[in-house]
Amino acid sequence: MQMNCETIVLAHRDYGERDRLYTLFTRERGKLTVRGSGARKSGAKLAPHLEPLMRSHIVIAKNRGRGTVTFALCEESFAHLREEALALEAARGVVAATEKLLRDEDPHTDVYDTLLTYLRTMEVLSARTVSWRTYAVVTQGTYFHILSRLGWHVSPTTCVRCGGRLAQHAQYTYVLSEGGFVCASCYRASRVPAQHSLELSRDAVAALHVFCTNTIPSLAKLTVGEDVCDELALLTARRIAWVS
Numbered sequence: 001m002q003m004n005c006e007t008i009v010l011a012h013r014d015y016g017e018r019d020r021l022y023t024l025f026t027r028e029r030g031k032l033t034v035r036g037s038g039a040r041k042s043g044a045k046l047a048p049h050l051e052p053l054m055r056s057h058i059v060i061a062k063n064r065g066r067g068t069v070t071f072a073l074c075e076e077s078f079a080h081l082r083e084e085a086l087a088l089e090a091a092r093g094v095v096a097a098t099e100k101l102l103r104d105e106d107p108h109t110d111v112y113d114t115l116l117t118y119l120r121t122m123e124v125l126s127a128r129t130v131s132w133r134t135y136a137v138v139t140q141g142t143y144f145h146i147l148s149r150l151g152w153h154v155s156p157t158t159c160v161r162c163g164g165r166l167a168q169h170a171q172y173t174y175v176l177s178e179g180g181f182v183c184a185s186c187y188r189a190s191r192v193p194a195q196h197s198l199e200l201s202r203d204a205v206a207a208l209h210v211f212c213t214n215t216i217p218s219l220a221k222l223t224v225g226e227d228v229c230d231e232l233a234l235l236t237a238r239r240i241a242w243v244s
């Protein structure tokens with residue numbers, strides 16, 4: 001069987017003496033691990049089209065077990081992003097998290113399109129060399145968009161347990177095991193271990209609300225404080241560790 005796919009290359013690793021295993025996020029079939037025969041030989045034709053982060057058109061031959069890449073053509077290499085160290089580090093983090101969160105052969109065109117929009121946005125920003133905080137805001141916003149599309153949406157306005165509207169407080173409690181914010185009375189009643197919850201400031205919760213209601217390219221126009229970026233980065237890291 002031959003499969004024609006559009007893919008974002010998530011990662012690759014060496015396999016055997018001359019081959020590589022590629023972890024691909026295909027638009028049509030979700031996450032796949034396929035073999036690149038001879039990909040480490042000098043002059044290998046397919047390898048330059050299958051570097052992590054690239055968007056490529058590929059053909060996979062598959063009978064039993066893992067498929068093998070028989071054709072690859074890079075459509076977007078994100079050349080500016082690759083040259084901008086801070087942007088590249090941020091993008092690698094998003095790609096690694098996406099790899100962790102996706103199940104094998106479980107198509108998610110909405111997540112694929114979100115990741116592609118993110119890479120394209122970071123490419124445009126890298127060409128202009130913006131501040132690290134702009135990369136951080138776009139990146140944090142993207143994490144929330146991806147988590148949301150995978151079913152882990154977090155509402156910054158309602159209590160995940162009782163559904164009541166969260167009162168305006170200086171601090172908000174996010175409970176990892178509940179997957180959302182809980183109001184003060186639910187938190188008191190829940191006896192959640194301290195290590196399963198996270199306190200967020202009102203500013204961080206407001207920023208989260210803006211992240212969830214804006215498109216990824218428009219996040220680049222937002223101004224978000226350094227402390228808020230750090231709070232949301234911690235929330236993202238703990239949520240991803242919790243759900244993956």
Ligand SMILES: [Zn+2]
Pocket residue numbers: 159160161162163164182183184185186187
């Ligand atoms: Zn409640």
